[in-house]
Amino acid sequence: MRRLPLTLLAASLLMAVGTASAADHDTTIPAAAVHTAEQLRDRALQDNTGYQIVTSLTTEIGPRLAGGVNDQRARDWAIAKFKALGFDKVYTEPVTYPLWERRSESGSIVAPFPQHLVLTALGYSPGTPKGGLTAQVVQFASLDALKAADPANLQGKIVYVGYRMQRTKDGHDYGMGSAMRVGGPVLAASKGAAGYLLRSAGTDAQERIAHTGVTGFKDGAKGIPSAALSNPDADQLERELAYGKPVTMKLDLDCGIVGQYTGANVIGEITGSKHPDQVVAIGGHLDSWDPGTGAIDDGAGVAIAMAAAKLIHDLPQRPDRTIRVIAFANEEMGLWGGKAYADKHAAEVGKFQLGTESDLGAAPVWKMSASVKPQARGAIEQIAKVLEPIGVTYDAKRPGGGGSDLSQMHGKGMAALSLEQDATYYFDWHHTANDTLDKIDPKQLAQNIAVYAAFSYMAAQADGDFGSAPDAFAGDGSKE
Ligand SMILES: [Zn+2]
Numbered sequence: 001m002r003r004l005p006l007t008l009l010a011a012s013l014l015m016a017v018g019t020a021s022a023a024d025h026d027t028t029i030p031a032a033a034v035h036t037a038e039q040l041r042d043r044a045l046q047d048n049t050g051y052q053i054v055t056s057l058t059t060e061i062g063p064r065l066a067g068g069v070n071d072q073r074a075r076d077w078a079i080a081k082f083k084a085l086g087f088d089k090v091y092t093e094p095v096t097y098p099l100w101e102r103r104s105e106s107g108s109i110v111a112p113f114p115q116h117l118v119l120t121a122l123g124y125s126p127g128t129p130k131g132g133l134t135a136q137v138v139q140f141a142s143l144d145a146l147k148a149a150d151p152a153n154l155q156g157k158i159v160y161v162g163y164r165m166q167r168t169k170d171g172h173d174y175g176m177g178s179a180m181r182v183g184g185p186v187l188a189a190s191k192g193a194a195g196y197l198l199r200s201a202g203t204d205a206q207e208r209i210a211h212t213g214v215t216g217f218k219d220g221a222k223g224i225p226s227a228a229l230s231n232p233d234a235d236q237l238e239r240e241l242a243y244g245k246p247v248t249m250k251l252d253l254d255c256g257i258v259g260q261y262t263g264a265n266v267i268g269e270i271t272g273s274k275h276p277d278q279v280v281a282i283g284g285h286l287d288s289w290d291p292g293t294g295a296i297d298d299g300a301g302v303a304i305a306m307a308a309a310k311l312i313h314d315l316p317q318r319p320d321r322t323i324r325v326i327a328f329a330n331e332e333m334g335l336w337g338g339k340a341y342a343d344k345h346a347a348e349v350g351k352f353q354l355g356t357e358s359d360l361g362a363a364p365v366w367k368m369s370a371s372v373k374p375q376a377r378g379a380i381e382q383i384a385k386v387l388e389p390i391g392v393t394y395d396a397k398r399p400g401g402g403g404s405d406l407s408q409m410h411g412k413g414m415a416a417l418s419l420e421q422d423a424t425y426y427f428d429w430h431h432t433a434n435d436t437l438d439k440i441d442p443k444q445l446a447q448n449i450a451v452y453a454a455f456s457y458m459a460a461q462a463d464g465d466f467g468s469a470p471d472a473f474a475g476d477g478s479k480e
Helices: 006-024 031-045 049-060 071-084 143-148 174-190 231-242 295-313 336-351 374-390 407-412 442-461
Strands: 089-111 115-117 119-121 133-140 158-161 195-199 226-229 248-270 275-285 321-328 352-357 365-371 416-421
Touching: 031 295, 031 374, 031 442, 049 071, 049 295, 049 442, 071 089, 071 248, 071 295, 089 119, 089 226, 089 231, 089 336, 115 231, 119 248, 133 143, 133 195, 133 231, 143 158, 143 174, 158 174, 174 195, 195 231, 195 248, 226 231, 248 295, 248 336, 275 295, 275 336, 275 442, 295 321, 295 442, 321 336, 321 352, 321 442, 336 352, 336 407, 352 407, 352 442, 365 374, 365 442, 374 442, 407 416, 416 442
Parallel strands: 133 158, 158 195, 195 226, 275 321, 275 352, 352 416
Antiparallel strands: 089 115, 089 248, 119 226, 133 248, 248 321, 365 416
16 A cells, blocks of 8 residues: 555545445335335225226326327316325426327228228328328338348338237337337338338237337428238238238328427325425326327326325325325327426436336236345335235346336436336237226236335335435446
């Protein structure tokens, strides 16, 4: 060791001591808070507030396409619901995005064997010219095959990609399915195609129902008409293509971006008694796609977060920190609500104790992972112990991404959980006319609420923080 002047040595020792003591202070959850969390968990399993909330939303409002006829009505509903549930503070924050409209859509095979096909236009798709787009179909088995294609073979054609999504408990194949829908149209447009079709990014095989969803087009001027075929209709198209003769299709889409729209994130809070400025952030997204009533995507998430906070509200005393429930605007067309939220609140990321959003339906949570500072791992294990009896396994090796919109706050440095729901059947109904209330089992929804109520309360009562700080979790490997 080099010799240092005494004063410098003393200063460096002091700093070392200071750093060490801060680093050594483990975040823990007091025993009384663990006990209350267990009670909240058990109470949630017997409570039907969440199911009442999602019933109210899907019945009184129904489909909630961002910027559509029900957008304002849904916001009014959320404000009224937060107030009726007794939240201490209810407010909105504006979110501006391109307004996309769906007016009509149809498609058919013209040759060799004329057939009507069931399809749906994709978000941000422009419409076809008046009278429709009639063009030859060129088939690709994968995005890689499309990437490798010679643009000369695509000019003026309709590109079709026929990837079939597989059903899994963790829903991981949606990564590929959504890439076909988000990136595929952009790739086909860049190579000179006139239109884009995909086999729906969905796991149902026999339902003649197409799955909508967003494309990567943010600027209508650069897009090409894009749509998803139902699985049986994709089968039919592929059978015709297998004859080896040119297949011609007519696509007739009346849709597109018609301007800008300003909606809002709707936020309700249970104000903390000791540290009101420190928040546990939970939520769901208020918008949905238009064919269904947005029950599993994501009325369930809004209901889970609202009902979990309501249980904490009903305790004899307010929690130490604030529980903030965010009903995000326009998640579906590109995390607009989440991005606006993160931009607005990035500078105060250190005040976000812990957060995550529910956006994978209403089936039980079965896996938990976390991105927190090392000194908070013990507290996460305490949370895991309370959740274990209701079927949640803790995976200490994986990061926590914070869910869909709140992934943006996690990207700014918010400590985050991932609470993975069983996604086995979720993608059968996702983004379709079949996303309706009957797909939600009240008991399973209640399990989710038990998870959110228990973890939120423990995080709010923790002695210490979970490591939120600007860019604290950059490169943690989460990418939700
Ligand atoms: Zn969603």
